[in-house]
Amino acid sequence: MIELLLKKSGGYLMKQGTTILTLENGYHLWTHTEGQGNIKLLCLHGGPGGNHEYYENFASKLANIGVQVTMYDQLGSWYSDQPDFSLQENIDKFLNMDYFIDEVEEVRTKLGLENFYLIGQSWGGILTQEYALKYPEHLKGIIISSMTDNIDEYVTNINKIREKEFSDDDLTFMKKCESENDYVNKRYQSLIDKLNQGYVDRKQPPAISHLTETMATPVYNYFQGDNEFVVTGKMKGWDRRNDIHKLQMPTLITYGEHETMPLTTAKRMAATIPNARLETTPNGGHHHMIDNAPVYFKHLEQFLIDVENHTFPKSKN
Template sequence: MTTYPSLPVSTGYISFTIPSTGQPCQTFYKVIGDLSASKILPLVALHGGPGAGHNYLLSLTDLYDKYGIPVIFYDQIGCGNSTHFSDTMGDENFWTIEMFMSELKNVISHFGLQDTGYYILGQSWGGVLAASFASQVPQPRGLKKVVIASGPASLPLYAEGTRALLAELPEDARKTLEECDKKRDYESPEFNVANMVFMKLHCCRLNEWPEKVTETFENIGKAKEAYMTMQGPSEFIITGSLKTWEGISKAHNISVPTLLTNGRFDSVQDSSMYPWFNEISKVKWVAFEKSSHMAHWEERDRYMEVVGQFLAGQ
């Protein structure tokens, strides 16, 4: 084992089969903590995007440092250190929630967590994945608690919320984004500058973004297949296969204790979080007043306290 920077860390790859590819795939993982020695159940962290990679979730290592909760990070197929598929742009039959759930089940099986028990935290798109997984019938074996962190219950509701946020942007940025959208211009310097105005207000409000957050957007830039196919060209232009997705109709199937988190300035507004609160029976919702989409960085200490106490408590 190495240290990160002074915590036990192990990394490796998990073989994963996607029948339609006709080739072997690998999922990269990083574990903070010693799963064999810990008496506390581990947390499986599901990153956003799709395609963001695990990097920006590494602040969650605080949960091990402060509460002894081991954390299993992994790069979902198509990004980071896992297998990439550069020829799948626009292939909605390949990039599906079901494929990502199969990968998650494979990770859980690799570590034998279905027998020992585990928690899940899904952030942004990862929250959609976590909720989809937890709402299966029967409930996934070994799952004990779920955290849905800024994961919308409905993409139409999410899109409605982002339209309201766009209307409140400074006029020059708003007009630029509107004009670029009309022209389907999502690559120009003008679009990127105006887009960053939105991101600084509603994605991460820290004056200087942590290196791991910056790496997230670099990951998406290097492998856009999943993001473009399922999401679209930006956080507020949803043209991909997820544009009509909703988890509200199955949310009542989530029977384990569930924590919802989002930020006051979040791109995932309260309107798209409320259905989870309304439909899940054992649920708690904490909104972070000084945060947008990344409360795990923006209000890091308080965030870890809220999540740590939820997971570690009885």
């Protein structure tokens, strides 16, 4: 087995580069660590069924304050093992919230992380909240990026976005396609593309474009649905509004100003979580760490510095 931890000066530095973890269930996860420093940041990607790629520059962006960044692809995603989800036994075992929460804990354990920061974007933000509620003793702070504490308010917001952007004719057409499960319709897809360009990937970066599809579609469809502007999967109904007040660790909530998630929810979350700060990114969509990287990383860096210096204040937002 590859030695994951290197002893240095009485502490531990995680192995740099790529390490393949063997899980207790026998499957393998791709992990990658970059950066040197005492601040440890573990990154949870969105989707579900997305991948690590928008975290690839985090180590370089945060290098001046000494952050060691670890990212991984969750089971079923991109570089990690992909179980056969045509088998009901795999659906039952792996495609549920509890599995992915405990997967984070197994990754943490195998990588030897303790007193670390956990960041999650979108679906990863759900996992961050769930992990922080279940395993708070391991965390120094959390970053919830582009995620609500419940799905209902998200659905209300994406419906408002659709009504704002489209004519009655387009809306009727979209609802007809969705009622008939005709998501491959070219006109329907063109309307979704418009929404993605306005509220998800506003910058449309070529750096993370691929010649092939990288989304783990069976995982995404099972939890979310066909696209970011419908929620028909198992994620529907998820709600932690009554529990987020239990999150006692320093918390940063980050939203793009042109976001699929409702900013009113973010403000309520920041007011409810005892030690939270809300930061918004101008000209940013759901992937605001790419849309407006300078502002996003300024907010993230300041949060980490404040927590490390024991000067982290609650936001007035």
